[in-house]
Amino acid sequence: MKRLSWLVPTIYILFLMLPIYWLVSMSFKTTNEILGSFTLVPQEFTLENYKKIFTDSTWYMGYINSLIYVSLNTVISVAFALPAAYAFSRYRFLGDKHLFFWLLTNRMAPAAVFALPFFQLYSAIGLFDTHLAVALAHTLFNIPLAVWILEGFMSGVPKQLDETAYVDGYSFPKFFMKIFIPTIAAGIGVAAFFCFMFSWVELLLGKTLTAVAAKPIAATMTRTASTSGYELGLLAAAGALTIIPGAIVIYFVRNYIAKGFALGRV
């Protein structure tokens, strides 16, 4: 029984890889081949689909736009969440528990509920179709998550560290930047990973808050799918390329992913 246990994860990973394989294989096929015949491996191997994406600015700008607002969002979420998580992990104050729960309820808010009001809000303050608008909108669900994860990591750091630093004459900001942040670097990495992840995969808000200048790749894909009909190869290539940033990020945090949630407090 024990000897066969490697089979379970192997079969599961095969199941995970099948649709990805199909997407990648389709991205190297011509439209004729996709619609005309059923082939497991591309017969007329072509790079045409990728060439189109890398030369047409509406396509490659989509990736750049997405990466810009995702990075902005990650920086904003972590920067705002750090002091708040510190307060939650170290102090008791009036309404702290209610505040923490209220923050978490925003993680439960359906994006569909907020799409229209967000559109009106960000239009009203003149941020519509900017990267900042999407980045700020995504903080709605990313800040609660970042606070939650960071609070868990910070609670694991003994309080003596803070007290010793204050005795040594460190001011709060100096202690926080010079000693505390390096101590919880792993936690910041995990929080940043999850912020990146949830901002990168979200489509509805990103699509609602942009028109041209900050249009994310996901929106370019859905609009192409509805207008140009059956260019499946091109869509597959665009989809395959969206997997790459995620895969790179996972590789860097592979030793911390599993810990991210486990250390948090519900």
Next chain:
Amino acid sequence: MNKTVNQKAWFLVLPVLLLVAFNALIPLMTVVNYSVQETFGDNNFFWAGVLWFEEVLRSERFHSSLGRQLFFTFSILLIEIPLGVAIALAMPRKGVWVSVCLVLMAMPLLIPWNVVGAMWNIFALPEIGLLGNTLNALGIDYNFTRQPVAAWVTLIAMDVWHWTSLVVLLAYAGLVSIPDAYYQAAKIDGASSWAIFRFIQLPKMKRVLTIAILLRFMDSFNIYTEPFVLTGGGPGNSTTLLSIDLVKIALGQFDLGPAAAMSLIYFLIILLLSWIFYTLMMRNEDQ
């Protein structure tokens, strides 16, 4: 950790509070505002009271979307949680294969949701998709764009594909935190592997599983993009989940009043069910 009372800590929380309040309270007030008013265009609004709430709560359409939503959420929870735990138990604990497994398993989590939908669409298409073509070649009549049952099976398979890894990662994090001494003690006592699971591993995983169930519950209840891209809510209305229906009413038909009332009811249902889940599981933990 014993915390000191310090009201000045509010200043540290203030930036987050302001930003989230800006993002959450203003839109929520907009929704509340629409939900109690009637408009005939030209930006003229009239007080409508609880009219929209009554209309939504009575409507057949809302009941059926809610029913489908509950069916979807509970099916995927029933599949993903046990499956995720089983895979985590079978995973290696040490060595190079751990990293390989974790990286490969985490991949679906980082694929944009519309790509997940599009990927499963071309994977399952009856003529040109690997899955659809194989099933039809095996003599199974399968076409998810026409058969409601096939659409549901595909939808659930897609969600299992997409999110089981999250449960695996969480359960695995819980498992590796169990000290070796526990297993050695169990070995000395001659405990069966079921007993080890029931009395050592499961209690240790309770915390992370609570998080997994809550996250999966909230996210599956909010799901929009993947089913929208995969089936568009069809065939007919057979896979129209709550948020797909909501977006249809709000952005498609621009019926702001009913859409806003529906939004609030929808949000309240999620809050209520999450709270019930949370308190039930925490009560078990206390015992």
